[in-house]
Amino acid sequence: MRNQWRLLLQRCKPVSELLQYKVQPSTTLHLSRNRIFQSIIPHTHAPRSRFQNPTFRRLFSSSSELVVEHSKVSDQSVVTSTLIELYSDPFKSNEHVMLEMKSKNDLAVDNHVIEFFKNRGSEPAAARLFYDWVMSRGSDDLSSNSCNRLLGMLGANGLVKEFWDLVEIMKKKGYGVKKGASVRAMAKFHEEGLEGDVQKLKDLFALGSIDASVDKISSRVCKVIRQVPWGIEVETKLQDMGVVYSGDLVKSVLENLGTERNKAVIFFRWVEESGLYKHDEMTYNAIARELAHEEYLDKFWRVVDEMRAAGHDMEKATYIRVLNQFVRKKMLKDAVDLYAFAMGGNTNPSLQDCPYLLKKIATSDILDMDLFSKVLNIYKEGGNVLTNVALDGVLKSLTSVGRFKECNKILRAMEEVGFFLDENLQCKIGFLLSKNNKIEEASEFIDFLEGSKSIPSYKTFGSLVEGYCLSGHLDKARDCFQKLIESKGRLYAGYALETLTDAYCSKERAIEAYKLLSEAVIEKEVKPWHTTYKLLISKLLDQGLFKEATILFAPMKAHGYPPYLDPFVKYVSKNGTTDETVMFLKAMTNKKVPSTAVYMRVFKAYIKAGRHNQAQDFLSKCPKYIRNHVDVLNLFSSMKQVKDTAASTLVVS
Known part of the structure; x- marks a missing residue:
């Protein structure tokens, strides 16, 4: 019996093999990924890649011209379907339809067709001409929707003969008459007294036109x-x-x-x-x-x-649906193959599909770098350029699964396709690696940058220093600071130096920050920020390191910064000796002695702190012109009056 072997095949073979039956003898078709199928199409033994255009013929195709011809017919049917939809829409004005038609760049229509639309709705004859034009192009490719739109148009214009002719065509195609088309026709048939056609249309539905849908x-x-x-x-x-x-x-x-x-x-x-x-x-x-x-x-x-x-393309909707399905089922190799297939045709995947797949690979159970690189190469071969925003998204995905230490592998793969990090991403990666205790990876990251075209900037080193400081690896931060000076020069060391200084000081290690700054200034000729000096002076005084704090006045003055007096005045007025006060005043000025205003500020601080005796002692060590200055005399006179008044009050009470 004809094809009886199919029945035996289905009954005897497991489900997984049911699809591999042969219609005629054939050889084995070798595809990529080592898939083997039983071909129903004659072909040679030569292996081929899935993404190359196959050379075998389609079923029943007598020549390659059929493929080209079918493509032309498909394009023609799409245009015809669109024109039918525009022409038959009862809710749009002629002007609206003309504007919409002109806005569709893919509708290459000639003046003959435009004339149909100019006369649209003017009289039934215009509708008949349009219908005749559509049918002259062939009805084989008309869809059910297109036929029903034409049917509604014919009925609404009272074109009875054409209406029933089209119904017969639709029956042969297996199409049913939809409610919208029948309602428009029924209304017109009633209006023109065509009771016979009204009944015929009713009988059509009574016999089950819907069954022909x-x-x-x-x-x-x-x-x-x-x-x-x-x-x-x-x-x-x-x-x-x-x-x-x-x-x-x-x-x-x-x-x-x-x-x-x-x-x-x-x-x-x-x-x-x-x-x-x-x-x-x-x-x-x-x-x-x-x-x-x-x-x-x-x-x-x-x-x-x-x-x-066969000359057909995968529809965009099919591609999107299948891609998401593969990704959802964690079938990432097939998802990438599908992406490659689509990029090799006319499907035109979204530019976002590449970073989407990269992120999914980055968060998969195992980071498959071969698959990652394959996506990048497909994207590049499509003439696209990866952006820093896309890489940032991949890095966030790595972070979300605790795999950020793998970023160096990602960066190498991206460099191979010509992608180079910008400064912002360099800083972000350096900071995250050093902050999260990825010491080895952070060092590898810098080595990678120095060996690539993504030359590390001084901000990148600064971000590494900051990350190391936050993770408590101050020795690593210090090494990175030294490398910054060697690589980028002393002019770019200010931020990193302040970051390190703050980190040391926050751990009550101000003396180490002092040594670091002194070494950087003296040996490397680094110019610290003014805020760095102020921070270190305050922390040194807090830890009782008065001498070291006063020594900093010299480089501050050399770098053109004004002296930072507040912490010194506070220190000497509350805890310092008069000798320390004299030392501080000598160190803070370039002149022989400070201004009277500075002396007055120190005297007032002593008095406010209630250290009157120390104020008198300090006064005795001041230059004569200060001791005899009218403001100073008035200050101490008022201090004496306050003391005398307090003593009298105490005796009376």
Whole structure:
């Protein structure tokens, strides 16, 4: 019996092999990823990559010209469908439709077609001319929606003959009359007293026009296929149904058989082998969507390769749906292969798909750098350039799974495709590595930068110093500071020096900060920031290191900074000796002695602190012109009066 072997195949073989039947003898087709299928298409033994254009012929194609011709027909049908939708819309004005048509750049229409639209809605004859033009282009590729739009237009214009002619065409295609089209026609038939046609339209629905819809026919076909294992019985029943298969119908059957994917593929092969329908982009995409599951991957890749060989592209919607499905199921290798397949055709994946896949690979159970690099190379070969924003997203993904230490691997892979870090990302990576105790990785990061074209900036070193300080690795921070001076020079060391100084001081190690600053100033000729001097002086005095604090006045003056008096005045007035006060005043000025205002400030601080005796002692050590200065005399006179008044009050009480 004809094709009886299929029944035996389905009964005897496990589910995973049901899709690998052969319609005719063939050789083995070798695809990438070592997938092996039994081809239903003649071809040579030569292996080929999945992403190259296959050389084998499509079923029933007598020559390569058929592929080109089919592509032209597909483009033509899309334009025709769009024009039908615009022309037949009852809710849009003529002006609105004309503007919308002109806005669609992909509608390459001639003046003849434009004339149809200019006369749209003027009289039934205009609608008839448009209908005749559409039919002259062929009705084979018209979808159910396009036919129903035309039907509604014909009915609304009272074109009875054309209306019923189109109904017959739709019956042969397996299309049903939709409610919208019938309502428009019924209203016009009533208006013009066409009672016979009104009744005929009612009878059409009474007989079940809805049963001729794609959904209903699809349901009946699927019912036959599901009843028993595929074999001659199923094929005979399907042939006896007399169904005229359209792209919409085949697509619907494939989708309805989605839970029985083996039968879906057998039907897909049978309907074309039997000469009932030659697959197009719509049906190839439909079967591809249904096969995008782990247990059917071999069949999926076979179909998409065959689709491209037949001159069809993967639809954007199919690509997006399958890509997300692969990623959701953690089938990242197949997701990347799909991305490569789409980039090699006309699908035009989004620019965001590359960073999306990179982030998913970065957060997968195992960081597959070969897969990561493959995505980068695909993206680059597409003429694209990766941005720092994209890399930042990948780094955040690494951080989210505690894998930030792997960033150096990521950076090397990106450099291989010509990507170089900007300063901001250098700083961010350096800071995060050093802050999170990734000492070895941080050192490797700097080595990587120095050996690449992403030359580290002084801010990068500063970020490393800051990170080391926050993680408590002050020795590493100090080494990095020295490397900064050697690499970038003394002019860029200010921020790093202040960061280190603050870190030492916060750990009550001001003397080490003092030694670091002194060494940097004397040996490296670094110019610290004014704020660095002020910070260190305050911390030295807090820890009682008065001598070291006063020594800092000399480099401050050499660097053109004004003296920082506040902490000294506070220190000597509360805890210092008069000798220390004299030492401080000599150190803070370039002149022989400080100004009277400075002396007055110190005297007032002593008095406010209640250290009157120390104030008198300090006064005795001041230059004569200070001791005799009227403001000083008045200050001490008022101090004496206050003391005398206090003493009198004490005696009286």
